[in-house]
Amino acid sequence: MTQMTEQRPVDQTVASKIALPDAQTVTSVRHFTDSLFSFRVTRPRSLRFRSGEFVMIGLMGESGKPLLRAYSIASPAWDEELEFYSIKVQDGPLTSRLQHIQPGDEIILRPKPVGTLVHDALLPGNRLWLFATGTGFAPFASLLRDPETWEKYDEVVVTHTCRDVAELTYGREIVEALPDDPLIGEMVAGKLRYYPTTTREVSPKMGRITTLIENGEVFADLGLPPLDPGVDRAMVCGSLAFNLDIKALLEKAGLREGANSDPAEFVIEKAFVG
Numbered sequence: 001m002t003q004m005t006e007q008r009p010v011d012q013t014v015a016s017k018i019a020l021p022d023a024q025t026v027t028s029v030r031h032f033t034d035s036l037f038s039f040r041v042t043r044p045r046s047l048r049f050r051s052g053e054f055v056m057i058g059l060m061g062e063s064g065k066p067l068l069r070a071y072s073i074a075s076p077a078w079d080e081e082l083e084f085y086s087i088k089v090q091d092g093p094l095t096s097r098l099q100h101i102q103p104g105d106e107i108i109l110r111p112k113p114v115g116t117l118v119h120d121a122l123l124p125g126n127r128l129w130l131f132a133t134g135t136g137f138a139p140f141a142s143l144l145r146d147p148e149t150w151e152k153y154d155e156v157v158v159t160h161t162c163r164d165v166a167e168l169t170y171g172r173e174i175v176e177a178l179p180d181d182p183l184i185g186e187m188v189a190g191k192l193r194y195y196p197t198t199t200r201e202v203s204p205k206m207g208r209i210t211t212l213i214e215n216g217e218v219f220a221d222l223g224l225p226p227l228d229p230g231v232d233r234a235m236v237c238g239s240l241a242f243n244l245d246i247k248a249l250l251e252k253a254g255l256r257e258g259a260n261s262d263p264a265e266f267v268i269e270k271a272f273v274g
């Protein structure tokens with residue numbers, strides 16, 4: 001807690017407005033591109049969540065009211081800290097400021113996790129597809145580091161579509177570290193398939209994942225059969241347009257959308273704009 005002195009009237013105002021249990025301390029920050037960064041914060045002792053869920057986080061606004069946005073928790077449920085992955089919008093009310101946070105700063109975190117990208121919302125299956133665009137990778141960063149994901153499925157296919165190669169970095173590093181992870185490395189062996197694509201910058205695999213599903217390229221590249229509701233489960237997280245397009249493709253293949261209260265073959269959530 002910041003010590004309140006007469007020399008720091010601004011801190012005094014902020015500190016008095018953050019309800020104590022909702023203030024968390026930034027422990028590390030990493031910038032990937034001009035428009036993407038990740039950060040870690042302390043975790044409230046009482047916070048329990050299911051990998052894939054989101055919480056409201058933010059900063060105190062200039063008006064003295066909290067400025068909060070929904071952020072998927074990118075760290076797994078067992079992690080001592082919480083990790084988040086964010087865009088930077090230069091004139092965005094929150095991320096124009098949030099992008100400048102440093103270790104030791106405080107953010108606001110409302111400890112009420114919710115969301116549909118959870119194992120409970122899917123019926124048992126053999127192969128899990130995780131379809132992400134942009135910062136939609138965040139909930140999958142959590143799920144991929146959770147042992148439950150590897151206990152439940154024989155195969156996990158991660159697709160991530162971004163405009164440029166550098167935007168894939170956060171996800172690529174998490175995926176590439178999985179086989180060496182002391183907790184789940186052995187479970188991951190032989191089960192993980194990674195399929196990154198770019199749509200603007202030249203890379204080994206180009207194209208929107210929706211196009212690559214429609215023309216069958218993703219299945220040919222990975223040596224997998226077409227989507228089958230008896231085998232395949234899917235979680236989707238990206239822009240609204242992406243979600244709608246992929247939902248149509250999954251439904252065409254016979255998969256049905258599930259929810260916590262009514263599990264089925266796929267679940268969808270919009271990637272939140274910070």
Ligand code: A2P
Pocket residue numbers: 133134161162163164198199200208209210211239241242243245
């Ligand atoms: P594209 O470059 O063809 O628009 P954004 O940065 O706009 O959120 O997009 C992130 C990635 O998602 C980009 O590679 C973008 O491709 C892709 N994308 C955007 N909309 C869709 C969609 N409706 N279906 C599939 N991919 C999409």
